[in-house]
Amino acid sequence: MMAWIKVLVMVACLFPALVECRVRHYKFNVVMRNTTRLCSTKPIVTVNGRFPGPTVYAREDDTVLVKVVNHVKHNISIHWHGIRQLRTGWADGPAYITQCPIQPGQSFVYNFTITGQRGTLLWHAHILWLRATVYGAIVILPKLGVPYPFPTPNREVVVVLGEWWKSDVEAVINEATKSGLAPNVSDAHTINGHPGPISNCLSQGGFNLPVEPGKTYLLRIINAALNEELFFKIAGHQLTVVEVDATYVKPFKSDTILIAPGQTTNALLTADLGTGRYMVAASPFVDSPVPVDNMTATATLDYSGTLSTTTTRLTTPPPKNATPVATTFTNSLRSLNSNQFPAKVPLTVDHNLLFTIGLGVNPCSTCVNGSRLVGDINNVTFVMPKISLLQAHFFKISNVFTDDFPGNPIIAYNYTGTQPTNLRTMKGTRLYRLAYNSTVQLVLQDTGMIAPENHPIHLHGFNFFVVGRGLGNFNPKTDPMNFNLVDPVERNTVGVPSGGWTAIRFKADNPGVWFMHCHLEVHTTWGLKMAFVVDNGEGPNETLLPPPRDLPKC
Template sequence: MKTRRVLTAITMAVIAFFFSATPLPVAASVVEHTFVVSQMNVTRLCKETLVTVVNGQLPGPVIDVTEGDSVVVHVVNKSPSNITIHWHGVKQWMNCWADGVPMITQYPIQPNHNFTYQLNITGQEGTLWWHAHVPGLRATLHGAFIIRPRHGASSYPFPKPHKEIPIIIGDWWQMDLALLEKHFKKEIVDDLPVAATINGKIGDLYNCSGAVEDGYVLDVEPGKTYLLRIINAVLFSEYYLKVAGHKFTVVAADANYVNPYTTDVIAVAPGETVDALMVADAPQGRYYMVGLPNQAPLPDPQIPVFITRGMVSYKSDNNHGEEEGDPSNDVPMVPEMPDQHDTTTSFYFHGNLTSLHRPQRTKVPVQVDEHMFITLGLGSFCPHGRSCEKRWRGKSMGAATMNNVSFQLSADMAVPLLDAQYYHCNSTSSSGDGIKLYTLPDNPPRPFDFTNPALTPDGSEAALLQRTIRATAVRRFRYGTVVDMVFQSTSLLQTDSNPMHLHGHDMFVLAQGRGNYNASRDVASYNLVDPPMKNTVLVPRIGWVAIRFVADNPGVWFMHCHYEFHLMMGMAAVFIIEDGPTVDSILPPPPLNHPKCGHVNSLKANELYLLDNKVVSPA
């Protein structure tokens, strides 16, 4: 493997200073926001598109807080769709009620209704983000969530930057995204974005009637250091990010500090965040910042590659723009990007992440209580018991699975799963029979050569391995259980990577590999000293990742792939963490504004959860 990290002498000195300095603490505050969710027309590429946004902004407002603060967000839903907001990566310690997953932790916020989220930000620093947790709409309903150290920027375990810049990679759709899931369920699978964005701007690779689109511009001063807070908000692509003529020092991922290492390319999958320092040390001029998606090669289905680019522009003391030699007249430098089918660069980028040693860093538990082996892939189920050998053709329908289980909420659910768990509701469905839950298995139903390329073409060879059940898949853990979990990507019908996101917890990423996981061989490679901690773990294409987490946050937590199509197809499960033995390990009751169990028990889940224009009022 390539060098795991590169530590500079300056960085080491700063880390040493960090541990010796003890600045005075800063008093905690209450940070309050109002999010008005509405629709507005935006013209891009000569077409006006109706998009759903927060406060008329794209990306949405930045939530900027200090560790220890409380955050209050009033969501006012003026859109025609049901909405929830998820605070991606915020641990929600003992506060599962505010996690923002429809019919898992709360009722959706219906059109013309309001809801207030209350968050406590403890024990976290770095870059996270927020987004809608309803199908499709997170493409435009998202924004950065920045948590600063309690002792200020001087306590960063890296050189204090001159400026901090959120860089959000997104995509642009010329359609009402509220229809995305509806189309998908009708097997209309040709909905695709038309462009990619950096901080909401498409960039000059795209033109409209001959005029290039505006791109994001980062103005820099020579010699200054910039902290780029990079977020991938794209629905279905990992991205490579490069700036021509510059290198990055990666210092954090998913709001956890890592041992600094130098690279010229950032790999960031949907749901992930990366903090990287960039020194403006190139000759004065203009340099393209380019984002390029990767994808699996044929025979996997191929989608258009939407590259986006912005600009890093050096400020000049020369204010006469027309004078010869002015950098603004220079031709911008373009970086050399990886190939669109290059997933090796991503594999090594993620393999280079290791946790920075700090006194407060959580140590890896040595004793493991439960082991799970989870295969991730595509499958098919056949309505009415009919046989099926082809996906998305004739009688069969597509599914994405964890151990051959495709997640689906019961059609007659009347209360969120969290309410049912907390209140021990006797009648949790409109039929009065209760929610029927299915235990997520520890292993797939049968072992096979998971990464055999012969399984990728759509054919009868893989028909038996695709057999899928549709269920509300859950896994229950006792409080404090230490769980080892191996995610194994498969080559069933496709060989995509899978960014798996666990709500309410960080995961120790112990090891990754290509091909099939082999415990007798691969456990020896586990990093139990300084593994990175992530809330979103990229399972490499036809490979595996081993993670460990402690189930010590009581509540009902979603685990799912952050590729939107995989999530809509069912690559998800619910982890139920039971209460602990002490008062401070028991989930508190819900906030006063949270509807009580059975408050809407005359409604069905599909009336609440699906994105449609029908206004449903609580009974």
């Protein structure tokens, strides 16, 4: 009898609306699976044979244990994108940053507690280009008895946006690395794993969202695409945005949502049109001269009782270069900043940093043009180490990294003007060191190196406040006068506008080594990444925990 009770409780703990469980167990089997998309069948790497992968459900303050077993030929690691990992950096997931990857036939248990967070996040592979198919949602519900700060929806729906390649994505990036050129763009975008009917594959179906008239739905929208920001739109309907990156925002209405890779947006949809079938669309946003997948992924929203012969009401996605639409959405985001959910913006700054974000060209004797495209921050192209940086930091292993990453550009120039004649970058595994509880203001400055571009920058281990944003070169004398230090939006991934800058602030209250990189996977591959090392504070509650016994070895 007791055995049956234990089984029932473990099953219920996977669905946090049923019972209050402090520990939630999941098992991720990383396996190959044949799947059909765009009228072609190919094997892909999946978790538990599902694409997208399973949703991880938990409540605020729960401990989550996920045993990942690697059954494929590739090394694997899983990143719990947006989970703060307080003192548990070993569970963060980026390969060679906080752990060595899980080798074929091996396993690792990710063990972390969700502290002070609720909302929608995502998990994904954090090695090679495997996150093209290895991804899924994280749904963190409030504590039992704690309501949402917005009207309770009748139903919640996870909507994961992605990209799809007909060919093997590892072959795509390997060929690009060999040639030194940019990789091929994807063949389609997807909504919950489906592109919807497209011209060269009319038999391919799409995701369907059934709704009932008068009811309200909370859409948990995630951009898991590798390389593209996306617009999301539903024909004939307004969406009320209530949360981004698992932090509540002041609600506002919009017919179009902008969401960059790694970002999440929760929006309320009221089924107020009574009847009919309506197109759901995900289309690319890019306002710079770079190649992009122009395919629009589609799904349908169906009111109950709608006849199968009913014509779908179409919607016109914004043009791919619709900067005003993107800017209007971005500028509408404000932290809720209520008594229960205050915006704790650092008002003093210990580290005032300026990081230039861009691309460069380095010599390559084996590449097509004798050169290779690279990414850089402050002209440093990051070199991945052979063992994890967190291990090197914790065990004080020398010659793995240096802590001399430049806090400002080594050579100042007109960042958004005429590009310099020298496009070469420096290479190194250089980190920037922060004392525990120190405060940071970081201005991320796009550059015209090769081409200006909107870079979604993700910081591991922390949330940050987006206090300012503008076009052109950041002016340290005048621009801070317009910073929002009252209710700026709080995020873990932020877009640096094409030909402009974004200013963020955060407190370094989480000891460990924390990756920061562009969430366009092509740019991360090219070296547009760096890491912060945060020293321990005082006492055990401000000290990095020791590594788990089953931590993978390199």
